[in-house]
Amino acid sequence: MADAAAAEQARDEAAASAEETVKIICLGDSAVGKSKLLERFLLDGFRPQQLSTFALTLYKYRARVDGQAVLVDFWDTAGQERFQSMHASYYHKAHACIMVFDVQRKVTYKNLNSWYKELREFRPEIPCIVVANKIDADMKVTQKSFNFARKFSLPFYFVSAADGTNVVKLFNDAIKLAVAYKQNSGDFMDEVMRELESFDLQKTTENLSDKEESCPEEKPPSA
Amino acid sequence: MTYIAKKCGVCFQPPSIILIYKEDNKDKTRQRIMPVRNFSKFSDCGLAAEQLKNNPRHKAYLEGVSLHQLQKLYSLLKGHLGGESLAESLEKFRQEETIDPEEDMNKLDDKELAKRKSIMDELFEKNRKKKDDPDFVYNIEVEFPQDEQLESCGWDVESGEEI
Known part of the structure; x- marks a missing residue:
C-alpha cells in the first residue's frame, strides 16, 4: 500500500513537472458563494487543503x-476577505481572477470596486471574470444590466452554485484564460519577476566564477 | 419501535412541548405531552432543546424533530415568559431568519457570519441540484445577453465614481 502511494506520488510529481500549472484566485465579499461555486465545479473530485x-x-x-x-x-479566501483586503501573497503569480458578487446583496456589488482596485495594484493585466452568483434566488436579475464589468471591459457571467447554471463554463473559461495569459504574458510585473529571477541566477553563477570582481570591496562613501 | 413525527408545538400553560406522531405501521395519530420544567425567561433555549432531545424518555419520539425546531419552540416559550406577545416573538424570528441586503458581512464576526450563512443555505439547499438527483446535469450553459437595452439593476448609480 505504502509503495503504491509512493509510486502514485512520484508519478504525480513527474506529471506536475511536465504539465502547465496555473493559479486562479477567487475574490469577493464574505458569503457571496465563492467556495460553493468551486465545490459545484469540482463535485467530489476536489481535495481542498485548508491552510x-x-x-x-x-x-x-x-x-x-x-x-x-x-x-x-484554485485559491479561495477562507475568511481573509473580512480584512477588506488580501495578503499580497494571495495575488502573487496569479494567472486569472474570478470576482464574485451576490445578486441579492447590493453591498457585495459595490465592493467589487475595491476588490478590483486591489487586484490591479498587484496584477495589472491578468484576466478577470466578473460573476453574478445566486441567480436561482431571483431569475429576474438576469434581465437587468450590471455595468461594472462593461466599464472595465471584463467578461461577465450570471451563475448559480445551487442549480449549476454556467458554473462549469465559468471555470473552464477561467482556466483557458489563465493558460493563455501565462503563455503570452505581457504583464509588466511578470516580466519584472522573470528579470529578477534570471538576475538572481546570473548573480549566483557570477559569484561562483569570479568572486572578487562581482563583490567589490566596500568603500566608505566619499565625502 | 419507530415513531413518525407529524407536528411539534409548544403550549404556554402549562409549559410543555407537544408532539403529534404516528407509530410505524399503525394508522392511529397520537399526542405526546412533554412538560417543560426548570425553564425561565433567563434559560438557554439551545441547551434546553438539547436536553429534551437527549432525554431518555422522549428521545425515540423526537428523532424526526430537528434541534432547530425545538430551540424555536423554547424561544417562543421564553418570549412568553418574558412578557412578549406571540406576534412579537414571531416577528423576531422573521428578522433573525432574513438577510438584510444592505448589511456588509465582511464586518461580522465568525458566529454572526455563520448565522447569516446558514440562513442563506436554506435557499441554497432548496434550489440545489445534487449530483445524485436523477435530473442532474454537470454542465448547464445558459446565455443571458447583456445588451444595452436592458433595464439597469439600479446599483450602478450614486457611487460617486460613476460621474
Whole structure:
C-alpha cells in the first residue's frame, strides 16, 4: 500500500513537472458563494487543503486545454476577505481572477470596486471574470444590466452554485484564460519577476566564477 | 419501535412541548405531552432543546424533530415568559431568519457570519441540484445577453465614481 502511494506520488510529481500549472484566485465579499461555486465545479473530485495559518483554501484540479495537461491551483479566501483586503501573497503569480458578487446583496456589488482596485495594484493585466452568483434566488436579475464589468471591459457571467447554471463554463473559461495569459504574458510585473529571477541566477553563477570582481570591496562613501 | 413525527408545538400553560406522531405501521395519530420544567425567561433555549432531545424518555419520539425546531419552540416559550406577545416573538424570528441586503458581512464576526450563512443555505439547499438527483446535469450553459437595452439593476448609480 505504502509503495503504491509512493509510486502514485512520484508519478504525480513527474506529471506536475511536465504539465502547465496555473493559479486562479477567487475574490469577493464574505458569503457571496465563492467556495460553493468551486465545490459545484469540482463535485467530489476536489481535495481542498485548508491552510488556516494563511486563511486560505487551496483546490487542485487537473484540466486539459487544447490537448495540453494543465494543473490548476484554485485559491479561495477562507475568511481573509473580512480584512477588506488580501495578503499580497494571495495575488502573487496569479494567472486569472474570478470576482464574485451576490445578486441579492447590493453591498457585495459595490465592493467589487475595491476588490478590483486591489487586484490591479498587484496584477495589472491578468484576466478577470466578473460573476453574478445566486441567480436561482431571483431569475429576474438576469434581465437587468450590471455595468461594472462593461466599464472595465471584463467578461461577465450570471451563475448559480445551487442549480449549476454556467458554473462549469465559468471555470473552464477561467482556466483557458489563465493558460493563455501565462503563455503570452505581457504583464509588466511578470516580466519584472522573470528579470529578477534570471538576475538572481546570473548573480549566483557570477559569484561562483569570479568572486572578487562581482563583490567589490566596500568603500566608505566619499565625502 | 419507530415513531413518525407529524407536528411539534409548544403550549404556554402549562409549559410543555407537544408532539403529534404516528407509530410505524399503525394508522392511529397520537399526542405526546412533554412538560417543560426548570425553564425561565433567563434559560438557554439551545441547551434546553438539547436536553429534551437527549432525554431518555422522549428521545425515540423526537428523532424526526430537528434541534432547530425545538430551540424555536423554547424561544417562543421564553418570549412568553418574558412578557412578549406571540406576534412579537414571531416577528423576531422573521428578522433573525432574513438577510438584510444592505448589511456588509465582511464586518461580522465568525458566529454572526455563520448565522447569516446558514440562513442563506436554506435557499441554497432548496434550489440545489445534487449530483445524485436523477435530473442532474454537470454542465448547464445558459446565455443571458447583456445588451444595452436592458433595464439597469439600479446599483450602478450614486457611487460617486460613476460621474
